[in-house]
Amino acid sequence: MDIVKEVKDIFESKFQTKPVLFASPGRVNLIGEHTDYNEGFILPAAIDKAVYVAVSLRTDDTIHLHAVDFNEDYIVTVNEMAPVVNGWSNYILGVVDQLQKNGYAVPGFNMVIRGNVPSGAGLSSSAALECAVIFALNDLLGLDIPKIDMVKMAQLAEHTYAGVKCGIMDQFASMMSIDGHVIRLDCRSLEYDYIPFNFKDISVVLFNTQVTHNLASSEYNTRREECEAGVAIIKKKHPHVQSLRDVTLDWVEQYLEKDSKIYNRCKFVTGENQRLLDGCDAIADNDLESFGALMFETHEGLSKLYEVSCKELDFLVDTVKENKAVLGSRMMGGGFGGCTINLVKTSEIDEVVADVTGKYQEKYGIKPPVYICTLQKGTYKIEI
Incomplete structure (x- = not known):
């Protein structure tokens, strides 16, 4: 079954309402490893494997999450969120926490998550999820947050809720990539160039x-x-x-x-x-x-x-x-x-x-x- 249709159908069956859907890709990095948190250069690109989320806002303060890949639900109120030990929900709740810390009011919402970025393969499925969540909430709440600020919040979500002091590469590549290009990113200034990488052979x-x-x-x-x-x-x-x-x-x-x-x-x-x-x-x-x-x-x-x-x-x-x-x-x-x-x-x-x-x-x-x-x-x- 088409993954977008699957996510949509599961959401509608579970929540009895129509969702809005978003996708955020995993990434590769051609060269420049472990340089990002040392303020160096990296050369990543998003790939054709992604995390898909279906979302709708609620009228109360409950966050109801369903991870298709784990067949698990996680339910919490906006005001009672806290990091969970080794929990997949951390990558979502950490984003909500960052929005709150930046002065944005986040209501309750329903979300179904499904991905085809292989977990544990070094393709940054976690950053893809963080970027999908913040992009979705920014869109649904009409927050107009610049992309680069969403990248920074997604990165901090991983620092604070998942406990990994990652550099900015994964979230930047997931959010900012364009077709057929790699990104040369200066991790100090965040200046970047798109470099064509369309070698058919x-x-x-x-x-x-x-x-x-x-x-x-x-x-x-x-x-x-x-x-x-x-x-x-x-x-x-x-x-x-x-x-x-x-x-x-x-x-x-x-x-x-x-x-x-x-x-x-x-x-x-x-x-x-x-x-x-x-x-x-x-x-x-x-x-x-x-x-x-x-x-x-x-x-x-x-x-x-x-x-x-x-x-x-x-x-x-x-x-x-x-x-x-x-x-x-x-x-x-x-x-x-x-x-x-x-x-x-x-x-x-x-x-x-x-x-x-x-x-x-x-x-x-x-x-x-x-x-x-x-x-x-x-x-x-x-x-x-």
């Missing part, structure tokens, strides 16, 4: 380890603290330094203890910012082979210096490293599982998929799901 292919990143949230926050510790040390010598964005590789080598965790984390991030800028130049020159080589370098750094990979991710990257049909590959997302992102010659996708999935199944006993992605627009209202 090259496709973006994801292989899902099916390893869920249980460590990701806590280790993500730890990595952030380690980067901040490096900044604090360097700041003593260079007071203008505010984040790793201001730090050169020479300073990392000069002021941080070699091969310490803090050294390794900071060395990766400073190198990754330069790889992203070099990668944008490569795209502009239609040189995807050079771009792909940078992706392989990024994975090596994420695995050895930043230590957020796992043996399954490393195996997937190693499997394609010598394959001439694969220009680049790396792990993507917070780490410890999820997907690798690969640039694959479109004419040879079937052969590459058969080779990689076969070897992975032989090694780990499971066949990794494969997603061939097209780059899509960000959060939108569905016109029926």
Whole structure:
């Protein structure tokens, strides 16, 4: 069944009224990993997998949520909201909380949620949900909140209710993307450029380890603290330094203890910012082979210096490293599982998929799901 019709039908059956529907996509990030919360550069894009919400306002102060994927309901009043331990409702209630903190009155509402962004795959299903919710409430309540402010509120919802101190990339990509482009975003100034990425002979292919990143949230926050510790040390010598964005590789080598965790984390991030800028130049020159080589370098750094990979991710990257049909590959997302992102010659996708999935199944006993992605627009209202 068409997912939009499914969400609409479930909503009407459950609440006996017609909803308004919205969609917000998951995202990939071609290069620039763990740079966003260090005020660096990123290169994400929304993809053709999304979270869909059907919504109607209520006349009382009750929020009634139904998650189709979990077959679960969550009911609370607007004034009694609080974070739930490991609860999917946090991504919705956190958005309502942000609206309230910014002076917007939010009444009760009904919402049905359904998604086809694979959870735990590093495609930011949580940010997609946050963006769908704030976009929907902004529309239904006529709040006229600028998109960039909705992005910031969605990010803070994840900080406060889900407890993950994420950077701004996931929400920004989910909300702000346009068809057929990647976004080069400066995470300090929030200045951004849309860069065409319409290479018909090259496709973006994801292989899902099916390893869920249980460590990701806590280790993500730890990595952030380690980067901040490096900044604090360097700041003593260079007071203008505010984040790793201001730090050169020479300073990392000069002021941080070699091969310490803090050294390794900071060395990766400073190198990754330069790889992203070099990668944008490569795209502009239609040189995807050079771009792909940078992706392989990024994975090596994420695995050895930043230590957020796992043996399954490393195996997937190693499997394609010598394959001439694969220009680049790396792990993507917070780490410890999820997907690798690969640039694959479109004419040879079937052969590459058969080779990689076969070897992975032989090694780990499971066949990794494969997603061939097209780059899509960000959060939108569905016109029926």
